[in-house]
Amino acid sequence: MDGLLAGKETGERKWMYPLLRKGVLYKWRSWVSYFYLVIFFAGPFIRINGQALLLLNFMDRQFVILGQVFWPQDIFLFVLATLVFLVCVVLFTIVFGRIFCGWICPQTIFMEMVFRKIEFWIEGDTGKRRALDAKPWDKEKICKKTGKHLLFLFFSFLIANTFWAYLIGSESLLKIITEPLALHWSGFISIWVFTILFYLVYSQVRELVCTVICPYGRLQGVLLDQNTLVVAYDSVRGDPRGKLSRDAELNTSKGDCVDCGLCVSVCPTGIDIRNGTQMECINCTACIDVCNEVMIKIKKPVNLVGFFSENMIQNQVKPTFTGRMKAYTVVITLLITVLCYFIFSRNDLNMTVMRGAGMLYQEQPGGYISNIYNAEIINKTKANKLITIQPVDPAVKVKYIQAPGTIIGGTAAKAVFFILVPTGKIHSAKTTISLQLIQNHKVIQTLTTAFVGPVND
Numbered sequence: 001m002d003g004l005l006a007g008k009e010t011g012e013r014k015w016m017y018p019l020l021r022k023g024v025l026y027k028w029r030s031w032v033s034y035f036y037l038v039i040f041f042a043g044p045f046i047r048i049n050g051q052a053l054l055l056l057n058f059m060d061r062q063f064v065i066l067g068q069v070f071w072p073q074d075i076f077l078f079v080l081a082t083l084v085f086l087v088c089v090v091l092f093t094i095v096f097g098r099i100f101c102g103w104i105c106p107q108t109i110f111m112e113m114v115f116r117k118i119e120f121w122i123e124g125d126t127g128k129r130r131a132l133d134a135k136p137w138d139k140e141k142i143c144k145k146t147g148k149h150l151l152f153l154f155f156s157f158l159i160a161n162t163f164w165a166y167l168i169g170s171e172s173l174l175k176i177i178t179e180p181l182a183l184h185w186s187g188f189i190s191i192w193v194f195t196i197l198f199y200l201v202y203s204q205v206r207e208l209v210c211t212v213i214c215p216y217g218r219l220q221g222v223l224l225d226q227n228t229l230v231v232a233y234d235s236v237r238g239d240p241r242g243k244l245s246r247d248a249e250l251n252t253s254k255g256d257c258v259d260c261g262l263c264v265s266v267c268p269t270g271i272d273i274r275n276g277t278q279m280e281c282i283n284c285t286a287c288i289d290v291c292n293e294v295m296i297k298i299k300k301p302v303n304l305v306g307f308f309s310e311n312m313i314q315n316q317v318k319p320t321f322t323g324r325m326k327a328y329t330v331v332i333t334l335l336i337t338v339l340c341y342f343i344f345s346r347n348d349l350n351m352t353v354m355r356g357a358g359m360l361y362q363e364q365p366g367g368y369i370s371n372i373y374n375a376e377i378i379n380k381t382k383a384n385k386l387i388t389i390q391p392v393d394p395a396v397k398v399k400y401i402q403a404p405g406t407i408i409g410g411t412a413a414k415a416v417f418f419i420l421v422p423t424g425k426i427h428s429a430k431t432t433i434s435l436q437l438i439q440n441h442k443v444i445q446t447l448t449t450a451f452v453g454p455v456n457d
Helices: 024-045 072-096 099-103 106-123 126-134 139-168 170-178 185-205 208-213 216-223 248-252 286-297 310-315 323-344
Strands: 054-057 062-065 068-070 230-233 305-308 349-355 362-364 368-379 385-391 397-402 412-422 430-439 442-452
Touching: 024 054, 024 099, 024 106, 024 139, 024 170, 024 286, 054 139, 068 072, 072 099, 072 216, 072 323, 099 106, 099 216, 099 230, 106 126, 106 139, 106 185, 106 208, 126 139, 139 170, 139 185, 170 185, 185 208, 286 305, 305 310, 349 385, 349 430, 349 442, 362 412, 368 385, 368 397, 368 442, 385 397, 385 412, 412 430, 412 442
Parallel strands: none
Antiparallel strands: 054 062, 062 068, 230 305, 349 368, 362 368, 368 412, 385 430, 397 412, 430 442
């Protein structure tokens, strides 16, 4: 049996040679993977209202998710979205175990549906690949290994370019590709660093990402309970295991498992699902497909290996939506509702105002006291916006040193100005002043700031 590591006596890594069997669940998983791959590679070039589908530009502090632009001022939305995501992960794991890893995780999709298929296409199935690795280097082995790794490198390069496009934008990526290399050395080097990283992950590290590096599998011991649906072996029905015999009486004393070992042979992480739920199981359902094939051939009911909870196997009960699951569902519904409210109630323009640090008030002609202020206005849209800053109190004036003017879409502009308050309106050392951000005669935002002045008796 292939395992994650070789025998304890050597401690060397043992390479996986999973058997390929295309059952019903494999076909469904393939369609999910194809959809994901199309979205992944097309994502940087898809536009929603002129904005990217997804952009995580940490260098320019600009983030776009599903066409919605987020700036550092929206950090509370990121915190809330992260909280919602974590609760989703917890709830999903409580109900369905680690199925995310086998069906949706990018690592699994690229490994099993891209790089593993290249390996099958060039080197053949399990026996041929194992024999090829064991044989001395000859013309056939050199050609196959070279071809495989060149294709690995090519697809790693495509993934790296796409990944980089999500970080800097498709326009910037096209500039790196089309403009002289001397203008984009840092981008060119970054792409190749990611290319080598992805190549090493999918050619060398492989399933160790899931079984050793990724911490998600270790959370299962905390999150799973007796009602969690996971890929599991029905030991009540399957045991005691044994090969089929021509003697019908001998078969009656055995369970449905014929101990063929195919569930182990198809496992990409090399575990035996019959030993119970294990950290290395990514719920890819390959063992379900191959076991169902065997059950059909020997005319036994399918799903000896299937989606079961511990309670379903031991007590022969139907899956139930427990109180714990209901509680998490209520929490996640509330969090998503709050998150959607904040996202859709955001303004297209956002202004922050700060009084000049260390500056005292100034006396101005006409009986006014002035303070100097700095403002930053962010335009979250693609359209240019002509804006002004106006006090709520008509007796208060704004005198620009640097006017904001027209703010180009997707950028931020600064403004520097004096606020002039009549002496008669100042009754304390600090006075609260309300300012409005105006665009097309419409109030976009109202905020307050502190005004420092002399105390008038």
